[in-house]
Amino acid sequence: MSAPSLGKDLVGLEPLSAEQIELILDTAEPFKEVSERAIKKVPALRGKTIVNLFFEASTRTRISFEFAEKRLSADTVNVAAVGSSVSKGETLVDTARNLEAMRIDMVVIRHGSSGAAQFLGQRIRSNVINAGDGKHEHPTQGLLDMLTLRDRFKRIEGLKVAICGDILHSRVARSNIWGLTKLGAEVGVCGPASLLPRNVQELGVTILPRIEDAIQWADALNVLRLQLERMEGGFLPSLREYNRVFGVTSERLARAPKDLIILHPGPMNRGVEIDSDVADGPHSVILPQVTNGVAVRMAVLYLLAGGSPDWAQGGDESR
Amino acid sequence: MPSRTPLLDDRAFGRTLARMASEVVERSGGTEELVLVGIQRRGVELADRLKRLIDASEGSNLPCGKLDITLYRDDLQTIGPRPIVGETSLPDLDGKTVVIVDDVLYTGRTVRAALDEFADFGRPRRVLLCVLIDRGGRELPIQADIVGTSASAGPGDRVDVFVSELDGRDAAELVRGK
Numbered sequence: 001m002s003a004p005s006l007g008k009d010l011v012g013l014e015p016l017s018a019e020q021i022e023l024i025l026d027t028a029e030p031f032k033e034v035s036e037r038a039i040k041k042v043p044a045l046r047g048k049t050i051v052n053l054f055f056e057a058s059t060r061t062r063i064s065f066e067f068a069e070k071r072l073s074a075d076t077v078n079v080a081a082v083g084s085s086v087s088k089g090e091t092l093v094d095t096a097r098n099l100e101a102m103r104i105d106m107v108v109i110r111h112g113s114s115g116a117a118q119f120l121g122q123r124i125r126s127n128v129i130n131a132g133d134g135k136h137e138h139p140t141q142g143l144l145d146m147l148t149l150r151d152r153f154k155r156i157e158g159l160k161v162a163i164c165g166d167i168l169h170s171r172v173a174r175s176n177i178w179g180l181t182k183l184g185a186e187v188g189v190c191g192p193a194s195l196l197p198r199n200v201q202e203l204g205v206t207i208l209p210r211i212e213d214a215i216q217w218a219d220a221l222n223v224l225r226l227q228l229e230r231m232e233g234g235f236l237p238s239l240r241e242y243n244r245v246f247g248v249t250s251e252r253l254a255r256a257p258k259d260l261i262i263l264h265p266g267p268m269n270r271g272v273e274i275d276s277d278v279a280d281g282p283h284s285v286i287l288p289q290v291t292n293g294v295a296v297r298m299a300v301l302y303l304l305a306g307g308s309p310d311w312a313q314g315g316d317e318s319r
Numbered sequence: 320m321p322s323r324t325p326l327l328d329d330r331a332f333g334r335t336l337a338r339m340a341s342e343v344v345e346r347s348g349g350t351e352e353l354v355l356v357g358i359q360r361r362g363v364e365l366a367d368r369l370k371r372l373i374d375a376s377e378g379s380n381l382p383c384g385k386l387d388i389t390l391y392r393d394d395l396q397t398i399g400p401r402p403i404v405g406e407t408s409l410p411d412l413d414g415k416t417v418v419i420v421d422d423v424l425y426t427g428r429t430v431r432a433a434l435d436e437f438a439d440f441g442r443p444r445r446v447l448l449c450v451l452i453d454r455g456g457r458e459l460p461i462q463a464d465i466v467g468t469s470a471s472a473g474p475g476d477r478v479d480v481f482v483s484e485l486d487g488r489d490a491a492e493l494v495r496g497k
């Protein structure tokens with residue numbers, strides 16, 4: 001039994017079919033178990049070399065990818081923009097081509113510019129995985145959010161998921177919107193008007209003007225991090241004001257008609273978009289999200305390492 | 320047109336399993352410290368059947384595990400689209416007599432992968448191999464300890480095993496030609 005292919009790269013969830021997204025989520029299931037073993041390692045990517053090329057700061061995503069790679073027995077190298085030749089003005093393609101000349105197999109890239117992953121994927125032979133590109137997509141985050149929802153609700157179709165906060169600057173929001181709508185969930189967005197993209201309804205989402213509306217409507221809230229580093233453009237009067245109007249607090253959650261679950265991609269600004277007692281409370285699935293992140297990334301690495309669909313069918317040991 | 324020759328029909332299938340069940344107990348010297356591990360997919364059903372047969376005759380409650388060897392395959396680097404990975408769940412293997420249960424033994428590569436995977440889970444005292452059909456054609460020095468029936472199948476042939484849990488009937492057939 002062979003799985004359908006994902007192609008060479010994972011750039012975003014927008015280009016994927018519902019079937020391909022489900023394939024990744026289904027493949028992540030057996031990989032969860034690998035991380036529960038005493039010896040957390042399988043030889044599936046033995047001999048593969050993977051470069052984690054991070055042009056933006058990241059702790060969680062980079063560590064999560066690195067664990068995923070190591071648990072599949074790949075050899076990994078981390079390249080951060082600071083302290084590398086990138087800071088000497090080398091272009092993205094030159095950096096990647098030089099890495100490729102050292103015979104690597106895959107590149108995991110995080111970059112501040114939207115489209116960087118696709119740009120790279122079109123120019124090198126190695127598989128490219130997008131670990132976040134500008135305001136475009138963060139596909140593995142979208143996938144791990146969906147896996148966490150599916151764990152809890154046993155389905156994605158028909159779920160109501162409200163994405164709350166800074167939608168405008170968020171690649172996590174975009175990957176969630178694409179992925180969830182493809183699998184038949186209803187997506188709402190909730191945030192200050194200054195932080196909603198113009199014409200966001202065209203992505204097939206409902207606008208929920210107030211956080212109280214989101215809490216009334218949703219089965220799950222995906223609370224985004226307020227990207228303080230992007231706040232200089234005068235998008236918000238103050239963080240305190242934001243918390244007062246849009247903060248997810250236990251008082252607000254107490255009025256929810258359903259048993260909501262709360263997701264957050266991290267890192268959290270406690271007391272800004274989410275209160276501590278919510279983040280650490282019974283509704284929170286924030287730590288299960290982190291656990292699922294490793295399994296989803298293992299699934300993506302495993303599936304992409306299989307090469308392109310026009311490869312010869314090796315398939316099962318014929319019997 | 321491919322031709323199908325029955326190797327085991329419904330009734331022979333049942334008799335064969337019953338004999339294999341008693342051989343498993345005999346070869347393991349009882350049911351103490353005995354663990355059955357079925358290889359995905361049809362090995363899992365066969366292991367479960369053997370467990371029920373043994374439990375019924377011995378009054379035991381044998382631990383039974385599932386093993387998917389996909390991630391340990393030696394051809395993973397060369398095959399194209401990724402095979403689908405199934406569930407692995409193993410009971411404690413340390414110091415046990417572990418019986419690997421699979422439907423068909425062919426090249427021996429699946430068993431090689433299973434042995435490698437066991438090493439990551441623990442150290443069984445002993446490992447036995449139990450297969451419903453031995454079709455010959457080994458590519459590794461591996462042999463079965465308990466065999467349901469043997470068939471001489473060539474490289475172009477295929478052995479299909481059907482189990483009622485998945486396929487609605489119990490049978491084994493040799494398929495010759497394309």
